[in-house]
Amino acid sequence: MIVINGGTVLTVNDADDVHFGGHVVLDGDRIAAVGAGDYPGGPEAGTEVIDATGMIVMPGLVDLHYHTAIGKGFCDHLPLLESLEEVWYPSIRALDPETADWAALNSYAESIKNGVTTVNDMYRQLGALGRAAEEIGIRAVLSNDVALPEHNLDTLQDNQDAYAAVHGLGQGRIEVYVGIEWLPLASPELLRDARALAGELGTGIHVHLNESLGEVENSKERFGRRPTEVAYDAGLLGADCVAAHCVWLTDHEIGLMRETGTHISHNPSSNAKLGNGVARLPEMLAAGINVGLGHDAAESSNTCDLFDVMKFASLIHRAYRVDASLLQAPEVVRMATRNGAAALRHDTGQLVVGRKADVILVDTANPMFTPLMPGDKAHIYSHLVFSANGSAVHTTIVDGRILMRGRELLTMDEQQILAEANQGFLRTLKAING
Numbered sequence: 001m002i003v004i005n006g007g008t009v010l011t012v013n014d015a016d017d018v019h020f021g022g023h024v025v026l027d028g029d030r031i032a033a034v035g036a037g038d039y040p041g042g043p044e045a046g047t048e049v050i051d052a053t054g055m056i057v058m059p060g061l062v063d064l065h066y067h068t069a070i071g072k073g074f075c076d077h078l079p080l081l082e083s084l085e086e087v088w089y090p091s092i093r094a095l096d097p098e099t100a101d102w103a104a105l106n107s108y109a110e111s112i113k114n115g116v117t118t119v120n121d122m123y124r125q126l127g128a129l130g131r132a133a134e135e136i137g138i139r140a141v142l143s144n145d146v147a148l149p150e151h152n153l154d155t156l157q158d159n160q161d162a163y164a165a166v167h168g169l170g171q172g173r174i175e176v177y178v179g180i181e182w183l184p185l186a187s188p189e190l191l192r193d194a195r196a197l198a199g200e201l202g203t204g205i206h207v208h209l210n211e212s213l214g215e216v217e218n219s220k221e222r223f224g225r226r227p228t229e230v231a232y233d234a235g236l237l238g239a240d241c242v243a244a245h246c247v248w249l250t251d252h253e254i255g256l257m258r259e260t261g262t263h264i265s266h267n268p269s270s271n272a273k274l275g276n277g278v279a280r281l282p283e284m285l286a287a288g289i290n291v292g293l294g295h296d297a298a299e300s301s302n303t304c305d306l307f308d309v310m311k312f313a314s315l316i317h318r319a320y321r322v323d324a325s326l327l328q329a330p331e332v333v334r335m336a337t338r339n340g341a342a343a344l345r346h347d348t349g350q351l352v353v354g355r356k357a358d359v360i361l362v363d364t365a366n367p368m369f370t371p372l373m374p375g376d377k378a379h380i381y382s383h384l385v386f387s388a389n390g391s392a393v394h395t396t397i398v399d400g401r402i403l404m405r406g407r408e409l410l411t412m413d414e415q416q417i418l419a420e421a422n423q424g425f426l427r428t429l430k431a432i433n434g
């Protein structure tokens with residue numbers, strides 16, 4: 001049992017309760033108590049008591065659109081299609097399982113250090129990724145990069161094999177979804193088959209959809225319809241489907257998303273860096289669509305810090321619409337926590353009794369949180385979204401297991417991960433260049 005006393009408990013529950021000097025109790029992988037004041041129960045044998053004075057205790061962040069990264073800092077000036085062809089596809093085609101393992105550990109370590117407790121990771125070599133997630137302790141939904149065979153990526157058979165190999169590892173902490181790379185590398189038949197496989201396995205779907213104007217044009221040319229219409233007609237959309245990006249949605253496409261209960265991952269820093277445009281987030285939210293946040297990939301946004309994404313998710317729409325009232329801080333925090341959890345149908349994202357014990361402690365004893373008005377909820381939210389970055393995260397807990405404390409990764413040797421990830425990157429570069 002872990003008793004966390006003395007912190008500012010930001011529950012992100014339905015009533016948006018905040019307990020200043022409150023407690024959170026973790027019993028095994030579940031939250032056993034949340035409330036005001038110190039935990040009234042006596043310390044039982046084996047209980048670990050964490051003094052969270054000066055810290056915000058809140059749900060771990062959910063990175064709803066994620067790719068393990070093998071490289072970053074290359075071709076930073078290229079648009080989406082060129083960047084995929086120059087950097088992304090060559091590197092993931094050259095990937096060996098050992099490199100995938102260390103690349104995943106490096107990505108997950110960065111996420112854990114930034115307070116992310118769940119990743120929705122579309123990548124290849126899922127056997128290696130599943131073992132990496134199990135070892136380092138993060139919650140992971142994994143999906144393959146499935147495309148038509150001529151593109152030499154993954155097949156639905158690969159995805160099915162990955163499901164058999166790693167779905168359910170880590171006491172259910174690791175799941176496997178069916179992944180679709182994107183429509184330019186797919187066909188309506190492939191989307192139908194992906195839906196059938198998800199149904200057969202009883203799992204969800206992760207797809208890139210309507211990311212760029214080029215994708216929309218490609219879809220209209222090849223299929224005579226816009227990307228969301230093609231996905232809808234193929235039966236791909238649904239309450240078990242996470243669609244990433246959705247930048248150029250028409251009103252009709254927003255209606256299809258709403259009708260099917262499809263969840264959207266909004267990835268504003270990736271969209272901005274690749275020059276893909278600004279998604280119609282205010283309209284999506286007004287339509288009642290569940291929208292979470294993702295960083296996409298370090299190749300496209302260079303950091304796994306979801307605090308960075310939260311700030312983008314507010315500021316980009318204010319700049320674009322010339323309206324400072326848009327995307328206020330509490331709504332953005334909900335997107336990064338409970339909305340992401342709801343999209344993956346997880347029992348996380350809120351500090352509520354009975355939910356999974358995925359909790360982070362954010363240190364306020366630093367300039368990012370100074371000055372801080374005592375007992376002021378709005379000030380906490382403001383600093384989290386507009387001022388802080390992930391380096392303020394002190395402790396990260398998943399399923400009641402402490403993965404990081406005092407910025408130190410406890411489950412693995414961080415220096416070894418960095419060294420091996422560098423070696424894996426060099427091996428991949430060699431394989432690409434021959």
Ligand SMILES: [Zn+2]
Nearest residue numbers: 067208244296
């Ligand atoms: Zn992506």
